[in-house]
Amino acid sequence: MRAPAGERAIDGEVGLRDGGRRPSGWLRASLTVVVKDLRAELRTKEALNASLAFSIVVLLLFSFAFEPSVEETRALGGGLLWLVFAFAGVLILNRSFARELPNDCLDGLLASPLSPAALYAGKAVANFLLLMAVELVGLAVFGVFYNAAWTGRFWPLMGVVAMGTWAMTAVGTLFSALTVNLRLRELMLPLLVYPLLVPALLAAIQLTGPLALGQPFASDMIVWLRLLAAFDVIFTALALALIDAVLVG
Amino acid sequence: MNVIELDDVWKFYGDFPALRQISLRVEAGSCLALLGRNGAGKTTLLRILAGLSREGRGRVRVLGGSPRRQQARASIGVLGHGLSLYDELSALENLTLFGRLYNLKEPLRRARQWLERTGLSSVANARVRDFSRGMRQRLAIARAFLHEPELLLLDEPFTALDDLAVGVLQDLLRQARNEGRTTVISTHQVREALELASDVALLVRGRLAFQGERTGEMLEDPGWLYRRYGEAA
Numbered sequence: 001m002r003a004p005a006g007e008r009a010i011d012g013e014v015g016l017r018d019g020g021r022r023p024s025g026w027l028r029a030s031l032t033v034v035v036k037d038l039r040a041e042l043r044t045k046e047a048l049n050a051s052l053a054f055s056i057v058v059l060l061l062f063s064f065a066f067e068p069s070v071e072e073t074r075a076l077g078g079g080l081l082w083l084v085f086a087f088a089g090v091l092i093l094n095r096s097f098a099r100e101l102p103n104d105c106l107d108g109l110l111a112s113p114l115s116p117a118a119l120y121a122g123k124a125v126a127n128f129l130l131l132m133a134v135e136l137v138g139l140a141v142f143g144v145f146y147n148a149a150w151t152g153r154f155w156p157l158m159g160v161v162a163m164g165t166w167a168m169t170a171v172g173t174l175f176s177a178l179t180v181n182l183r184l185r186e187l188m189l190p191l192l193v194y195p196l197l198v199p200a201l202l203a204a205i206q207l208t209g210p211l212a213l214g215q216p217f218a219s220d221m222i223v224w225l226r227l228l229a230a231f232d233v234i235f236t237a238l239a240l241a242l243i244d245a246v247l248v249g
Numbered sequence: 250m251n252v253i254e255l256d257d258v259w260k261f262y263g264d265f266p267a268l269r270q271i272s273l274r275v276e277a278g279s280c281l282a283l284l285g286r287n288g289a290g291k292t293t294l295l296r297i298l299a300g301l302s303r304e305g306r307g308r309v310r311v312l313g314g315s316p317r318r319q320q321a322r323a324s325i326g327v328l329g330h331g332l333s334l335y336d337e338l339s340a341l342e343n344l345t346l347f348g349r350l351y352n353l354k355e356p357l358r359r360a361r362q363w364l365e366r367t368g369l370s371s372v373a374n375a376r377v378r379d380f381s382r383g384m385r386q387r388l389a390i391a392r393a394f395l396h397e398p399e400l401l402l403l404d405e406p407f408t409a410l411d412d413l414a415v416g417v418l419q420d421l422l423r424q425a426r427n428e429g430r431t432t433v434i435s436t437h438q439v440r441e442a443l444e445l446a447s448d449v450a451l452l453v454r455g456r457l458a459f460q461g462e463r464t465g466e467m468l469e470d471p472g473w474l475y476r477r478y479g480e481a482a
Contacts, residue, residue, distance in 0.1 A: 111299050113323040
C-alpha cells in the first residue's frame with residue numbers, strides 16, 4: 001500500500017485526511033439547508049407565489065360568494081382557514097424535494113456528510129417558515145373580509161397555527177421525499193398526506209375557530225391541544241427515524 | 250491497504266440484476282478506470298460506492314466501513330451525471346454551500362480558491378443557470394474536489410468538456426494520484442481514462458469481466474480490452 005502524505009488513522013480505519021474540516025454539527029447542517037432552501041425559493045418564488053395566490057383567491061371568493069354573518073364565520077372560520085392552509089401547504093411541500101431534482105442535487109446532498117435526518121429537519125423548517133408566511137397573509141385577508149378580530153388573541157392563535165403548520169410540514173416533508181421520484185408526485189402527495197393529517201387538522205380547526213374571532217381559550221379545548229402536540233411529536237420522531245430508508249433506496 | 254472492498258455484490262432493479270456477483274479490490278492511491286458499455290452497471294456500482302444506493306446482496310466496504318458512514322462520506326468526492334449544482338444559486342454560493350455541508354473551516358475562502366483553480370473567478374457571482382455546459386462541468390469538478398477527498402468517484406467526467414476543462418480535470422486527477430488519493434473513473438472515453446489509470450476493470454452486463462493493472466497494450470489499442478473480454482467473452 002502506498003501511504004499518502006498527511007495520512008492519519010481514525011478508529012483503525014483507512015486514514016482519512018482532515019481536509020481543513022470542522023467538527024460536524026447536526027444543527028449547523030440543518031441551518032445550512034434552511035438557508036439554501038429559503039434563498040432558492042425567494043429567488044424563484046415558484047411555490048410561494050402559487051400558494052399565496054391560492055390562499056387569497058379562495059378566501060376572497062368564499063367571502064363574496066357566501067357573505068357569511070358573524071355567527072357563520074364563528075362556525076366556519078376555523079374550517080375555512082385550515083382548508084385553505086392545507087391546500088396552499090401542499091403547493092409548497094410538493095416543491096420541497098422536487099427542487100433537488102434538476103441536476104441531481106439530491107445526490108450531491110446525500111453524498112455529503114449531511115445526515116438524512118438533518119436534511120429532513122432543514123427542509124421541514126424551511127417549509128414551516130414559508131407556510132407560516134403564507135398563513136399570516138391568509139389570516140390578514142380573513143380579518144379584513146370576514147370582519148374577524150383575529151389579533152385579539154394573537155399569541156395563542158399563533159401558537160395553534162404554528163402547531164398545526166408543523167403537523168403539516170412534518171408529515172408533508174417526509175412524503176415529499178417519498179414521492180419525489182414519482183411521475184405523478186403532484187397527485188400522490190396530497191393523496192398520501194391528507195388522510196394522515198385528519199386528526200391534526202381536526203384539532204387545529206377546533207382550536208383556531210374561536211381564537212381567530214378573538215374569543216378566549218376555553219378549558220375544553222385542552223384535549224385538542226394535547227392531540228395536536230402529540231401528533232407533532234410522534235410524526236416528527238417517525239419522520240426522523242424513517243427518512244434514511246426513504247432517501248437511500 | 251484497500252480503500253474499496255466488494256464481496257459478491259448484487260444489485261436488483263425489480264427482478265433485473267443490474268450487478269451480478271461483483272468482487273473487487275481497489276488499493277489506496279490507485280486510479281481505476283471502470284469501463285463498460287451502456288447498461289453494464291458502471292453508474293449503479295459508483296452509486297453504491299458513494300452510498301447513494303444500497304447493495305441488494307453482498308458486502309461493500311469503502312474506507313474501512315459502510316459508505317453510508319458520515320466519516321466515509323466526508324472523505325469521498327462524487328461527480329455524477331447530474332453535476333449536483335443549484336441553478337438558482339451563484340457559483341460561489343454553490344461551492345460555499347457544499348463547503349459548509351462538508352464542515353470546511355473556511356468555506357468561502359476555499360470556494361474562491363477552487364473557482365480560481367477552475368478558471369471561474371470572473372463569474373463567481375453569476376447564477377449557474379446562465380452557465381454553459383462546460384462551465385457547469387468545471388464548477389461541478391470544483392465541487393467534487395472542494396473538500397480534498399480521499400476517494401474520488403467520477404462518472405463520465407469527460408463528457409461535454411471543452412479542451413480547457415479536460416486539461417483542468419486531467420491536471421487535478423494527476424495531482425490527486427501524486428498525492429496518493431484513490432480515484433475511480435467510469436467512462437466511455439477509454440483513451441482519456443487509460444492515460445490516467447493504474448488499474449482497469451471491465452463490466453459486461455453487470456458482471457466483472459476483467460480487473461487488473463493497465464498495460465501498455467491497452468494504451469496502444471484501447472479497443473483491445475473490449476475485444477478480449479467484452480460481449481463475445
